[in-house]
Amino acid sequence: MVMPPLPPVLADWREAPRVRALNDRPLGADSRYVLCWLQQALRARDNPVIDAAVRLGNALRLPVLVYHGVREDYPYASDRLHRFILGASLDLGAGCEARGIAFVRHVDRQEQRERGLVHRLGTDAAAIVAEDQPTFVARWQADRVARRAAVPIYVVNAACLVPPSVIGDNVRGRSGFLRQHEPERATWSKAGDEAPDVSRYDGPLPFDPDQLESAGIDALVAxxxxxxxxxxxxxxxxxxxxxxxxxxxxxxxxxxxxxxxxxxxxxxxxxxxxxxxxxxxxxxxxxxxxxxxxxxxxxxxxxxxxxxxxxxxxxxxxxxxGLARPEQYGRVAEWARRTLAEHADDARPDAEPLAAMLRGETRDETWNACQRQFLVHGWMHNNLRMYWGKRIIAMTPDPETAWATACYLNDRLSLDGRDPATYGNMAAMFGGSPGDRDRPVYGRVATRGDGSTRNREQGATWLAAALQPPAVSVPDPLPGDAYLAGAWPAKT
Ligand SMILES: Cc1cc2nc3c(=O)[nH]c(=O)nc-3n(C[C@H](O)[C@H](O)[C@H](O)COP(=O)(O)OP(=O)(O)OC[C@H]3O[C@@H](n4cnc5c(N)ncnc54)[C@H](O)[C@@H]3O)c2cc1C
Structure with missing residues (x-):
């Protein structure tokens, strides 16, 4: 597919490989601002999304308006995720204002619904600058806005040190990726914020922005x-x-x-x-x-x-x-899906009900301790995640349900869930390198024991850690997750 061209001010930028145009609409005429729409890159400094918008704004003699919105209805929206996002949003807003850039926010709720807000803000924009994020809702929402907007939408990678586009399109393995990635690191390590040279936007808005006070966030979330x-x-x-x-x-x-x-x-x-x-x-x-x-x-x-x-x-x-749906089971290596399918009807003596898994009350003491980290901390140690992820294959009725359950637990509970690292690691747990032995349930997919934690000097203390998990609600059955199924209603 041929990418629509970038305007010279972005094409000539040192960070240009981070930027792609999602449509080929003309820049808006008589516009009030360049809209910078942030979803996940919630920082005011060293943020290439904001910097791209500032560059474009300076060239067009227009101010930048940064917008961040949070909805109630994204899958697994919870006090945990909302609190974290809104705390970040608070600092993002203050940081933008400190840079002389106007910032507006909307927290969607029953008494203050603002449907289509990005689209409405976009009608006064010369262009929309958003994030290039391959997982969760950012990609869908940006694509949707790109189809609807009358102005160009440029998406910018802010998540990586080295912009993925400089690696080229067809690298298959990690060693090939590293051969290209490592020599690029020094080039992309230089930071430097773009300075706005147009006065802060102070004009009309199509909605009443939310001014969050730190002290008020808990009540709002509640x-x-x-x-x-x-x-x-x-x-x-x-x-x-x-x-x-x-x-x-x-x-x-x-x-x-x-x-x-x-x-x-x-x-x-x-x-x-x-x-x-x-x-x-x-x-x-x-x-x-x-x-x-x-x-x-x-x-x-x-x-x-x-x-x-x-x-x-x-x-x-x-x-x-490079994947249309990085979060789906279909990304697991073909040999692994085949061997797991061949064993899908095997007896599963370790199967557990979803409620026991979610609440960390299975018969596997180590797995429960791992799950308690997710429940209490919203985070789990990397070494534990490997054991946790592998065991889910034995605890669920078939490989597809295992994938859906692992994603569900990870994405609902963990603050870092729904990340490219989530599904990439999950695919490695369900695949990796084929083993020689053909075992029940796993076929040639490697299994993993809990010895690397349990047998440590402090293993017994760790297992006994008194983490009091919250009584989380249990869905019945496992939700046919609209997000994982590709059907989340991406209204923006
Ligand atoms: C089954 C499974 C699920 C996972 N799910 C997630 C997830 O939802 N979100 C997520 O960010 N990571 C995930 N990981 C990767 C890794 O476990 C976490 O990034 C790490 O535990 C985060 O803790 P940390 O920041 O203390 O890591 P540190 O050890 O301090 O590492 C520093 C940073 O390096 C990156 N990193 C470390 N290990 C990995 C790895 N294996 N893969 C990719 N990046 C890594 C992370 O950004 C991390 O913050 C998963 C791993 C497995 C095996």
């Missing part, structure tokens, strides 16, 4: 028609300050021993806990890697961290970008 059985995470407070605290902890406590401690889930200093903040763009990989470069830690540890944050995370972003 009033919404969302899942109130899933509380916010104390481990991952919302907002920029919390992300910066985690970044400082990474530099001081985590990085100096990362390569050796990262697989030990019983040691809190083995993991940065940054994934929720990265998923919602509260901070970006460029900023994290700059901190890593400055940290006092050995080269092995820094290299291992870079392998996770850039080598794995950006590989999954790259993969997702």
């Amino acid at each position: 009033s919404l028609a969302i899942d109130h059985t899933l509380p916010p995470s104390d481990m991952h407070p919302p907002g920029r300050a919390a992300a910066m605290t985690r970044l400082a902890r990474l530099m001081k406590e985590v990085l100096p021993g990362y390569a050796s401690a990262r697989n030990d889930a019983t040691r809190p200093e083995g993991a940065s806990g940054l994934s929720p903040y990265l998923h919602f763009g509260v901070l970006g990989p460029r900023e994290v890697m700059a901190a890593v470069a400055d940290a006092r830690a050995g080269g092995t540890h820094k290299a291992k961290f870079a392998d996770e944050l850039l080598g794995w995370r950006e590989w999954f972003h790259y993969q997702a970008r």
Whole structure:
């Protein structure tokens, strides 16, 4: 497919490989602003989406209007997710205003519905600049707006250090990806915000924006028609300050021993806990890697961290970008789907009801302890996720239900869910490299034991950790998730 051209001010930009045009409409005439619509890149600085909008605005002599909206009806909307998103939104708004850029927000709710708000804001815009995100709703919503809008919509990658487009289109394996990705990293490590040279937008708006006060967010969230059985995470407070605290902890406590401690889930200093903040763009990989470069830690540890944050995370972003539906079971390797299908009718003595899985009350004590991290912290250690993900294949009636259940639990409970890393890792759990043995239920898909946690010195203490899970509501049956099925009503 031939991509519509970019205007020269974006085509000539050093960050141009991050940008694509989703339609070929002409720039709006007599417009009031350039609309910058943020969904997941919720940071005011080092944000290429905002910078692209500022560049375009400067060239057109128009101010930028940044818009962030949160709806009640996205799948699994909960106190946990809403609180995290709105906390980030608060700092995003303050940060935009500090840069001299107008920011408006809408929290959709019964007494204040604003349907089609992006479209309505777009009618006064010369162009819309949005995010290029391959999973969850951002891609659908941007495509939908692109079909409807009378003006151009440009989408910008803000999630990766190296824009996926510079890697080329047909890289199949991670080693081929790394061969291209590693030499590019230095080029894309330079940050620098674009400065608006047009006065802040102060004109009319088609709605009454929500001015959030930090103190008022809890009451607002409590009033919404969302899942109130899933509380916010104390481990991952919302907002920029919390992300910066985690970044400082990474530099001081985590990085100096990362390569050796990262697989030990019983040691809190083995993991940065940054994934929720990265998923919602509260901070970006460029900023994290700059901190890593400055940290006092050995080269092995820094290299291992870079392998996770850039080598794995950006590989999954790259993969997702090339898939029409990165979140669906069909992405699992063909050999793995075949072998799992051949064993779909095997007896499943480890099968568990959904309620027991969701609440972490199965017969598998280790799995329950993993699940409690999701329930209480909205996050799980990487090493545990591998055991957790593999075991779901044995706990559910067939491989497709296993995939749907794993995605459901991950996406509803985890603050970093619905990420390219979610479905990429899940596909690795359901596939990976074929083993030689053909086992019941798994066929040639590798299984995984819990020894890497249970047998640690602190394994017994970890297992006994007194995490009190919330009494989350249990769907009956597993929801035919509209999002996973591709049918979420993407009204914007
Ligand atoms: C079954 C399964 C499901 C997963 N689901 C998610 C998910 O929903 N969202 C998510 O962000 N990650 C997911 N991961 C990857 C990984 O487990 C988490 O990114 C990591 O545990 C986050 O904790 P951290 O920030 O402390 O990681 P750290 O060890 O501190 O790593 C730093 C960063 O590197 C990246 N990273 C680390 N490990 C991986 C990995 N295996 N793949 C991709 N990126 C990685 C993350 O952005 C992470 O924040 C999943 C892994 C598995 C096996």
